[in-house]
Each structure stands twice: as structure tokens, then as C-alpha cells.
Amino acid sequence: MFPGNYELQPTIRLGGDRRILEAGEALARARAIAEERAPGRPLVVVDAYPGVDLQAWKAALAEAYPDAALIDVEQRAALDTDELQELFRQNLTDDRVFGVMSHHRIEAVYDEGKLSALRDEVGARQGPVVLLGWGAALVASDDAAIVSIELARWEITLRYRAGLGNWRTDNGDEDVLRKIKRGFFVEWRIADRHKQDTLYPRADLVIDGNRAPADALAITAEAFRAGMEAAVSSPFRVVPYFDPGVWGGQWMREALGLPEGPENYAWAFDCVPEENSILLSDGERVLELPAIDVVLTRPRELLGARTHARFGPEFPIRFDFLDTMGGGNLSLQVHPLTGYIQDRFGMPYTQDESYYLLDADEDATVYLGLKTGADPRAFAAALEEAQAGGAPFPAEEFVNILPARKHDHFSIPAGTVHCSGANSLVLEISATPYIFTFKLWDWGRLGLDGLPRPVHLEHGLRNIQWDRDTEWIAQLSGVEPIASGDGWTEERTGLHELEFIEVRRHWFTGRTPHHTHGTVNVLNLVEGDEVVVSSPSGSFDDFVVHYAETFIVPAAVGAYDITPAPGASATRFATVKAYVRGTATSEAP
Template sequence: MRSSNYDKFPCVPVAAEAGACQTGWPAIIGALQAALRANPTAPDQPQVLAVECYPGTDLGQLRQELAQTLQPGQYLVADDLYRTPAEIDEMVAGPLTDDPVFGRLNGLTVADFFAPQKLQKAQATLAQAMGQLVVVVGTGAALVCPNPAVVVYADLARWEIQRRQRRGEIANLGSDNFTEKASLKYKRAFFVDWRAADRLKKQVLPRADFLLDTNDPAVPKLIRGADLRAGLAATVRRPFRVVPFFDPGVWGGQWLREVCDLPDGPPNYAWGFDCVPEENSLLLGFGEARVEIPSIDLVFFHPHELLGEAVHGRFGTEFPIRFDFLDTMGGGNLSLQVHPLTEYAYDKFGLAYTQDESYYMLDAEPGAVVYLGMKEDADFPAMLADLQLAQDDPNAPFPATKYINEFPARPHDHFLIPAGTIHCSGANGMVLEISATPYIFTFKLWDWNRLGLDGRPRPIHLAHGAANIQPDRTTAWVEQNLVNQVELVASGPGWREERTGLHEREFIETRRHWFTDVVPHHTHGGVQVLNLVQGAEAVVESPSGAFEPFVVHYAETFIVPAAVGAYTIRPHGLGAGTECATMKAYVRT
């Protein structure tokens, strides 16, 4: 293994003005009181402070701080105006399905959660609070009072929501399922809560007077909405990184712990999510203060500048490229799996595109392999029968090498995995996974006869898998189409560029640059995602000085917005005098 100066808390500096960020409840309350004084209402109208909350926000803490200090005439909680938990469970049952992992994307909105009579009664009460301060908080607060005097948006990072789910601190939106398995809470949030809340966020956050960050309950932070919007506008004009997070798994390894300097405690780190903007967060720097927001907010606010016209036109306000780490160094095999074909993903789950992907080997021990595609003489029906037998009988393990190819995996090998291709990474490999974003849709076929970290079998989806495995992707085809498809496409003084894929069925293009000197790059009007796959350090610069030099370290993933245009990368600092390499991905247009 190797050590690294990997930055776990990358920050985008956006403002250093004194007072740009209010830290701690006394300062936050003072700023809100000043805003209320600056926005008086007519004597025959209530003065409403609306605190729109992303699901998972601690409403108890808000009540303690806002109600006790501001002492409003009325204090309303939007969540109290919802339908009953039983009614909401029935409403979401269709989209959720009875599968433990997969649901169906849907059009539910936060407004659908409200009980009409409760909402009407609350609005009538609010209208009678003439001349009084009224505080409305919760998910849907902006719907309770459409024209408040002051709007605060209390946002929350998805990773923090997952941690609260695992600790049993929160239930799903409108539910009382505090004790339900964290995986089922996550599934419900993924298919229902977050979709509905994001639809409302797109309406409320652009007009919010303030952004409230309560990711760390002990150190809440408040910034003006104008400063948030200015910060996001600055971010899409320069390269940046999102905040990575890491998680253990049954097959996890030890490479990430060492290279990324992760804390002891978990038995391993299986996943590293270094560029999944729907779930990662973004740190904005206001002097010494750091304000954490979901990085998807940047996609919502600036899709044109971030994604580019062609990518935005195709994917809307979604970030279609994902980079993440899969660590099996000193661990075990990933589950044998397959991803859905595009038509299957749409028909069964409402997805517009599927998870095509690839494995780029950042590192590998001697003897490491990647399982990819079926062998030439494999009997497909017999393989399905053996998979079913292995599922039914723990004493009948699936003979993977009888049916599935094993390809040696060495550092810098690139394995392409279009949807429908059976695959998994073996033990003692370190994978940089480059893929399309719908990462939750993985059909596990065989999990090597092991239990999850919770001591229970992980869900297997043989029926889904059997409907999607392409049995004609056998050894010769895989070798000719999916393994190390490297082509030299350009070179210059001190650098060369190679095309490494992906397959023509996949919409992502990947390019590897080896360099000892300055490499010219250009976004060509589309977002690009890169990782420094070799070399200790490099610097990204603007030929015109449009942004400050941006330093990246080994294994760090960074995003270059479409609006950046021309940029260069060269070895820097500890990487100077060595050959460095980046892997770049972008959407083919």
C-alpha cells in the first residue's frame, strides 16, 4: 500500500467577510430577529417566520431554540398537519413495493402528505394571528404559509441523514418507523422522502432568505440566501471536490483506511463515495467557518453552467457520472452481480437510464482477479439452476469459476461493464468505479455464502438478474470489447492521452492522461470528472487566470464544470519530477 495526503474535507472558499456566517444559536437567533425587524407586516397580518426543513432535521432542537427565544404567538409544525402514519404508509406502498431494496420512482410531492382538513384549520388559525409573530417549521412549512415574511431553509446532507437513520434517531417522512431497519428507512427515503423534498426544495431554496446548516447539532450555522447563491455561482466557475464519505462492508478491505487516513473503529472500509453528488455534500468556506450543504443543490441551482447544455438537456437536474471506491484489499470478493438493461430499468423502476459502469484498478495485489462475462462453454440454464440451489442450500456453494471468466487484475487495468454483463471484483483489488449514477440498482446473484455486517443474509435478486444477464457476452467477446480497450489518441511535450472506453453501449467516455509536464484540457461545453490515479500531487490551472490554482492529491476525485472551458493539469509539489496520470470521464455527445 501507499500513504497519501488525501483531503477528507475539501472546501470551496466563497467569502471571508466578517459576519457572513452566524455560528451558534445566539448569533443565529440575533440574525433572524434582525431580519424580522427589517420585514414588518401590516397590523392586520401575521408576521411569519417559515423554516422549511429537509426530512431528518431535528425539529425538537428547532422548537427549543426558536420557540423559547423568539416566543412567537403561534408555533406550528408542518409535520403535525400530515395524514396519519397509516394513511401515509398506504399512500407510499405502491412506489415502495414489497422488495427489501428496490422501489419505483414516482411523482409524490410533500403536498400529498398533508391532511387537507388539518392544513386548512392551521391556515385559518394563522390568518387570525393578526399582528403576532408566527413560526412555522418542518418539511412543508412553505406550503402552510406561502407568503412568509422571512424564509429559512434548513438543509441536511444525505450521509448525515443515513447516520441518524442507523442510530434510530429519525423516522421517514410522515412515518413513526423509528425502530425499522436502517436499510428500509434508506430505501423509503431514496424512493419517496428525498424525491418529494427535492421537488419542494427547487421551489423554496432559490428564494430563501437564509440557509441553516444543522449537520452538526452542536455547531449550527446560518448564512444569508444571497451568500449561498453567490457561493454556488462561484463554485461552478472553477474545479472543486465534494466531501467524501466511507462505509464498511462484509467484503471490505484496508487500503482506504491507510491511503485516505481514515479512523480506526470500523472493521474495514468497503466503499468510498468520492463523487456521488446526490449523496455527497459540499463545504462552502466563509472565513474560518465551513457550511455544509448537499452537493445536489449545486446541480439544482446551476445545471447549465455545471453540466453544460447537452448534458442538462439529456439528464435534467441529475448528475449522471459517479466515481467511487470499492476496496477489497485484505478483504473478500464483491457479490456476483448484474445491472439492469435500460428498458428493464425503465419498465420496472421508472429509471430513464441504467447503471453502466467500469472498474479502473487503482491498485491490486498479485493474483487479484475481476470476474467478468460468461465462459464460452457455459450452460446458461444450468448456471441459473446452480445459483438458485446456492440460494436455497447453504451447503451448496455456487461454482463461480465453472461459469464466469476470471481476468487477472493489475494496477491501471480498465474493465468495462455495460449493463447486462455479469461481474464482480475479486479480493485484494482496489477499484475506482466509474459509472452512471443510478447506483442502487444492483442485482446480487451470489454473495459467496456469507452474512452481512448485521448478521443477516444480504438480499439476492435472482429473478431480476436472470432477466438481465446477457449470456452471449462470453470470453472472446469480453476480451475484444471490455478488457483494456486502450487506444492512443493524442500526445504532446511531456504528455500522452489514451482512450480507455467505455463500451459503445455506455454513454460515458473515459480518457487517461500520463504526464510529466503541462497537459491541456477543455470541457467542450460538458461536465468532466477526474481522479489523480498516479502521482502524489498535481495542480489544475486556468490559462486565462479565471480561477485560482487548484491542487489535487493521489486518489482524489474532482469535478470540472462545463463553464470552466480551458484548463491545464501538471505535476505539482510532491508529484513534481514524476510521471502522473489522471482518469477523466464525460458524457458522450
């Protein structure tokens, strides 16, 4: 391990003379823009992502615009709680965790008659008006100045835990998993479509809503576009976040320099652009925005033409850490088959994954596949008995338990029973649909909230592939040499042919050439303390990567080199690189 050099707050430089503004300055600019467009009758529209503290912003806007009529568009025109519940009934289901992906657009959560009346009222205005709320831009006239308040999903999750309810729903005390479900399957989908349809093309200013209004920062629309362009022109990192869990360990706290506080750290999410943030810097101030903005605004440059054609504006590869060092086993689980996830949950592709052992104690193990000869009926009966409070499930009788060593890599195609055992640090390389885990057995534990952790036996038993036995899983690990050069070797390691992700590992002691070949690359430095990612043509500034850091190389980057840093203390280095199989314009077989 190389503790102490992991960067917790990676930034992306805006470049040029672009400035990050204080919120007060941004609101003053919005007023000036609106005055220029409609002298004497300026209209400022503040469209806030669901989860933004509207009451706090209402007070800030009243102070910034004391002469303006302030209209809460949500109060005036949104559907009420019961109407929203009925609208989303088919999406939310009765399950604590799983719903069905919504295809609604922002117009669906508003009363069109009330919106029309508001538009007439605003059109007849004789003085300054401010509109506030998620979807406020639906009322905006062409001469309005539009301000978009952004919010990262991880911040929304933390607010849910602190008592925030869902949009226009009095459920602050409800089970957090149910609130996240409503956000994941409904609200965030609608909100991102609204950003794509209206806010990205029309917003004049963008505000970081992760902060309170008094401390908020903002950028102009031009600077926002420059930040998105900067992200896809160079390697970059999203902001990692960390969370405790019932099985969590202590490796990340020590190796990554995490703060004291939680009893453990179980998860680290350091490449889930749907959830993570990016930090834009002008050299003095740092502004936080959802990383999904990069995906939605620059999908072809980020993903590449072929990957974009296959997945649309969605980042298909996820990297995260599972820390059981000094902790316990993960839940025994299985992920849905593609047809099942499409039919039941409306997701176009499933949660194939793999475990790369970044570190492991001598007793580390991985549970993978069923033992040859295991009886499906006996397996199901034992699970049902354990779930009903009977004898604990005897996993060792039914599931293969394999030794897991540092740098081992295990593929886990959907439908394969699996879990990581205690005393390892797993780099999970997988497809992005990350919440679709069917727990089969959780070793009799309660969650950190004191409630039983959700177990989905019915879903799980319908997806287990019973022929994935001891002989079958032998193909789920192994290394194949691919190429070599001066001071480097390349290997194929995972994933299985049923999965769409290709993973290559490079061992190196000197400069190692890479190329995106037109598709996004996601890498992690799995061995060595510090490397430099550079452009052979000088198209981007040198980018420093430390041990265990995940970084994204956009498709548009093309050629790049990875070289041990001049002051590195390690004598050998390794990266793992993932990309979508079949989308690179030039691939080794």
C-alpha cells in the first residue's frame, strides 16, 4: 500500500480567464440579462433539481430581488401528492428497493391548465418577476434569464438520510431505501430529461446546489460548456465517495487516508458518473456539478461513436471498491439476466460484474457458482428456511468457495451466484446498473439502520443459472498474454464472453503506450504509487494518478502514454483498463 497520496477532491480546470462566481454575483448577472432582454419587466427563472432546498433559495431570491414578484411554480401548478402517487404507481411498486424505470417527462408532473394560466400571467407582467421550482422553465418566455440549480445524486441520498422527503411528497420519515427508489426510478430520470430538453440549451447560469445559498457558487453557461469540453479533452477523475456497511472493513481508511468517524468503510464509488460529482476549478474557487452532466452534454466525445450508438447518453462502465478487510462477507447474491431486468424493471442491460482483488489477506475467499451436483430444490428450501428464521443457510454445502489472492480477477456474468468473502479489497469492474442485486442470504444480519436488509429470494431464484457449477466457473478467471514492448506487457484478464466489458492489465516499468481507439477507457492504478498520463502530441496537460485511483480517458483523447512518475518509489506498476468490447476501432483479438 501507498497510504496518503490518494486524491479525495480531484478537479478539472476551466481554462482561460473563466471565473467561478459567488451566487449573489450570479443572481445579479441573471437580473442584468433579463433586464437587457425585457427592459422594465425582467423575468428570472430559477429551475432547481428535485432535492434542492427551495425554502432556503426562496429566502435568498427574496433578498436578491426585493422588488420582484416571487412565484413558486411548484405550489401554483404542480400535481398534488395523491396525483403524483397515482401517476407513478406502476413505477414505484410495493418493493422497498426495486421499481420500474419511468419514461415520464417534466410536463407530466404539472397541471397543463395551471401552467397555461401562469404563462399568461407572466406574459402580462408589468414589473420584475422571479419564477422558482423544479420545472419553472416550463413557464419561461423567450426573454427570460434562466438559472439552473444542479444537485449531485449522492448529496440527495445524504439529504434523504437526514430527513428530506421526495419531491412534493411528505415522506421525510419514510424508509430511506424507498425514497432512493423513488428518486432512482422516477424523479432523477425525469429531471435529467428536463436538463437535456430545456436547461442545457437555454440556461444562462448554473448554480452548485450542493451548498447552502449563502455559500453557493455558480458559472455562466459559456463556462459550463467549457468545463464539459475540458472534461472530455483530457483524462479526468470524478469525486469519490465512501459509505459504511454491515460488512465493511478498514483497508480504505488506512490506504486512502479517509477520516475517522464511521465504524468502517464498506463501499467507495469512484466511477459511477450517474452518482458522482465533478469539481470545476478556476484556480481560486471550486464548483461541484453532477458528473452525469458530462455524459449528457458530450456523449460522443466521452463515450465514442460506437459506444454512444450502443448505449445512448449513458456511461456503461462502473468501478467501485468493496472493503471487507477486517470486516465480513458480502451478502450471497445474484444479478438479473438481461431479459429479466428489461421485462421487470425497464433497464436495457444488466449488472454483469467482476471482482479484481486489489489486496487480500491469506484467508481471503470468493464465493462463486454452485457446487457440482447441488440440488436446486434443496438450495431453495435451505434459503427459505434461513430467511424464515430457521437454521442458517449452509453456503459451504452449495456454493464454491475459492481462495482469492492479490491481483486475481473473477468474472461474474449475470445469473451466477457469488459474493466476496472477508479480508479483501475488491475493485469491482462492472456494468453500470448497480442497484439490481438480488440478495439470497445475508448471514442473519441487520442493516446499519437496524432493519433487516432486503432479501429478494423470488427474484433471485428465477435468475440463478443452475448449470454454473464447479466445472463451469473454471473459465471465470485466468490471464492471457496479449502484447509486450520495451518495459511493458499487456494481458487480457476478465470479463467472460457473456459480458460486454473487456479488461486489459498492463505491467510496466517505463513509458507504456495506450490508445482509446474511439471508445471510452476506464483505468485504475492497481500497483505502484504514482504515474503520469501524458499526450504524445501535447493535446492535454500531464495528468497525475496515484495508487488505487480510478480515472476516465474519454474516447476523444486518442493516444496517451502512462509512465512512472519521476519521484515514484515503486519498482513496478500495473493498471487495469476497461472498455466496451467490440466498440474500439482497432482491437487486439
